[in-house]
Amino acid sequence: MRFKSLLAVSGLLAAVAAFIAGPVFGQAKMPVQTSVCANCHETQNATVALTQHGARNDASGSMCMACHGSADDHLKDPLKNKMASKFGRGVPAAQKDAVCMTCHAGNRHLGFWDSGKHAQNEVSCSNCHNIHGKPGAPVVAPFTTSFRPNEADMCGACHQQVRAATLKPSHHPIIENKIKCSDCHNPHGAITPVMLKAETVNQQCYSCHADKRGPYIFAHPAVEENCLSCHNPHGSVYAKLLNEKTPNLCQDCHDWSRHPGTVYGGAGAFTCQPGDTSAACAGKEGQPNASASTRLVARNCLNCHNAIHGSNAPGNRGKFFIR
Structure with missing residues (x-):
């Protein structure tokens, strides 16, 4: 009886050994499907x-192999034959991206990739996209929801100065998502x-x-040239994303204003203006006005000139952007 049991066990072991050595395992002919990897x-x-x-x-597809390549050797001995990493550290960005391009080549969003700053600075698809998805995602979603951990934080990991600007008191609601x-x-x-989506800064802002946008009968040249003449799009310590507080911001261009503010001492400005024949300024055009006190009353150009982006008002009201 014991001999028969031993014989049966021996036969079973021989069958298992033959199966493992056979074409399914030994020759790695087993169908490599997603369900196999998922085990x-x-x-x-x-x-x-x-x-x-x-x-x-x-489950019967071969999605894993599309990116990771053949798993034949890996299935023969998973512990000994590791899958070669195509996305690991040290792999050149172009080599990583080549894997993605086997499917995504010709995508209309990638028309400027090769000439873009990201590609030129060794940024690869997998630096921004989590190829396997984001844990905790509630539903089947577009691949672009796979940013890690979210878009603002992900961009801020490299663009740290911009990220810091978005935390200033006046900012676009980026951190609020x-x-x-x-x-x-x-x-x-x-x-x-x-890498703006629009062709110019102004067109991007106008979106x-x-x-x-206008058009205006009386256009403000600084606005026509570039919105960034006055605004910082990522954030500022001044209201409305301004680069400086007013009137300082206005005086960056309008330094010859007839009244950059109200000054004490009966003077019209801190700087001697053309045609000023007063004792303090005669023959001193452009020089400091000695009769002006340094006590500038907190006046603001915008109290009067509040149509700063342009105006369609008639006459001097429009010409001087007075609403």
Whole structure:
């Protein structure tokens, strides 16, 4: 009886050995499907299912192999034959991106990628996109929801000065998640140096601030030239994202204003103006006005000139941007 049992066990072991040595395992002919990978890589499988990558695959598909390559040797001996990492540290960005381009080549969003600053600075797709998806995502979502950990933080990891600006008192609501960096910038490249979606800074601003576009009968040259003449788009310690407080900001250009503020001492300005024949300024055009006190009353150019983006008002009201 014992001999028969031993014989049966021996036969079973021989059958198992033959199966392992056979074509399925020994020759790695086993179909490599997503479900096979999921048996071990449960975490990656659970999150990738929430992206468009996962949504376009099924258990019998070969999604994993599309990026990671053949798993034949890995299946023969998973512990001994590790899968070669195509996205690990030290792998050149271009080599990583080549894997993504096997599917995404020709995407209209990537037309300026090669000439963009990201590609030129060794930024790869996987630096911004979490290929396996973001843990905790509630539903099947576009792949672009796979930013890590979220778009503002992800961009801020490299663009730290910009990130700091968004924390200033006056800022676009980026940290509140009401707008995103990619609302203005195309991270995949653009024709502008800072990768704006629009062709110019002003066109980009007007995509939201259309009421400032005009056209105006009387245009403010600084506004026509560049909104950034007065504003910092990422954040400022001054109201309305201004580069400086007023009237200082206005005086950067209008240093010859007839009244840059109200001054004590009966003088019209701190600087001697053309045609001033007073004792303090006669023959001293452009020099400091000795009769002016340094006590500047807190007046603001905008108290009168409040149509600063341009005006359609008639006469001098429009010419001097007085609403």
